[in-house]
Amino acid sequence: MTEHTVRSFSADLEELSVDLARMGGLAEDMLSDAIQAIATRDSALADTVVARDPQIDALQVEAEKKILRLLALRQPLARDLRQTISALKIAAELERIGDLAKNIAKRAKVLDTVEPVGALKGVARMGRLVTAQLKRVLDAYSALETDAANKVWNRDEEVDEHYQSLFRELLTYMMEDPRTISGCAHLLFVAKNLERIGDHCTNIAEEVHFLVTGEQLPTERPKVDALNSN
């Protein structure tokens, strides 16, 4: 898009984009480090993830201040308005992703203290898929590409399938050997957190689509329903 006639307006929008990009980068790093901490039983790495969470929270607060200011002082319209509102929603999604990554990291520390569970590999695989989804949707946001965003939106079905399969696998472990219940229960939570991160990625994809086209994606995306697939 061409520059705003009042250049400070363009500068304000640009600054907001930079803040969001920083949040995205932080969320991506936290997530991949949290998965790594689970897979390699690395408590020290887990600690660094937990320590980074306040940064992403602070960035969200800063972004919201800027957005409020933009709305009040600039009265953005059309695409500028959609960009501002999308930034507000995406910042909230990224902050939640940061929280979920932090929770995964906390579980990593607990898992360190119990016997390793065979399902760790499956969790790590799901983690890598979700990490890739997050990267793809953030790239789509940065490039304002709806095709790429739509692909992430559609691919969430795969994330749900991973979750279903892990769920069943973990149940099997727990039924076979009650000593694994503690570890498996934590891994269930980790899998659930990953599945939630996947959902947040589709929300971001929807925002990208709205920002670019001014239209909403359909409310129902392809879903695999846990309660019906046993």
Next chain:
Amino acid sequence: MVMSRMEPITQLRMGEAVVTAVKPPHNEPKVRAKAVSVFYGDKQALFDVSLDMPEKAVTALIGPSGCGKSTFLRCMNRMNDTIEGCRVVGEIEIDGEDINQKSIDPVLLRARVGMVFQKPNPFPKTIFDNVAYGARIHGLASSKKEMEEIVEKSLERAGLWNEVKDRLHAPGTSLSGGQQQRLVIARAIAVSPEIILMDEPCSALDPIATAKIEELIDELRSNYCIVIVTHSMAQAARVSQHTAFFHLGKLIETGQTEMIFTNPRDPRTQDYITGRFG
């Protein structure tokens, strides 16, 4: 059920009862411009503009200076007739009847289509006479009492009655800018128009007076077709339900106000409303 054709404007004569409001055919807009072009001598100011303006709603005309929006507004009550060398081509239909026909009396037309200008222009008369003047000319009151009722009702509807009821015989020019503008609106309403045209009615007013006029527009739209030209996009966004964007004499885009300001289709509209005039 087939709607019968309405009473054509030519049959309404001066001195007869009231200029009656005529309902447009079912689902038709109150005002319809068809391929309207306007020339000032050799210079063409409007190019082939077609636009519907619905009744009981506000249509805003926006666009940069010189884009033709005021020229277009003036077509709707044939004010362009008063400009030397100005030629209007195309049709402007009110209730399905083209007002550019030679048989149409422009004076009667201007009772049906009231106009409010940027600079309030009360007559050099009392507040009462400002409002009564048009009603007198069109023979709308058959007694002093009736006239007083017309004046009171018009001033009330214009949101001015309480402020002036104790000084109706003070000069219209003794009022503040915002009050004068409301007086002018009362004057327009007094002859029971069906359409009210407003050419930047708030440009000369402070924010409080502006807010009062906008509130008035909100109330008036339940009874009138209102077309407003405004430089302020924020105002267009606040008061109108339909917006038309003009640029270099052409109508670029028209639509529901909400859509124009959140997701316009044409890049030129987007550029204008987001301030990318480049």
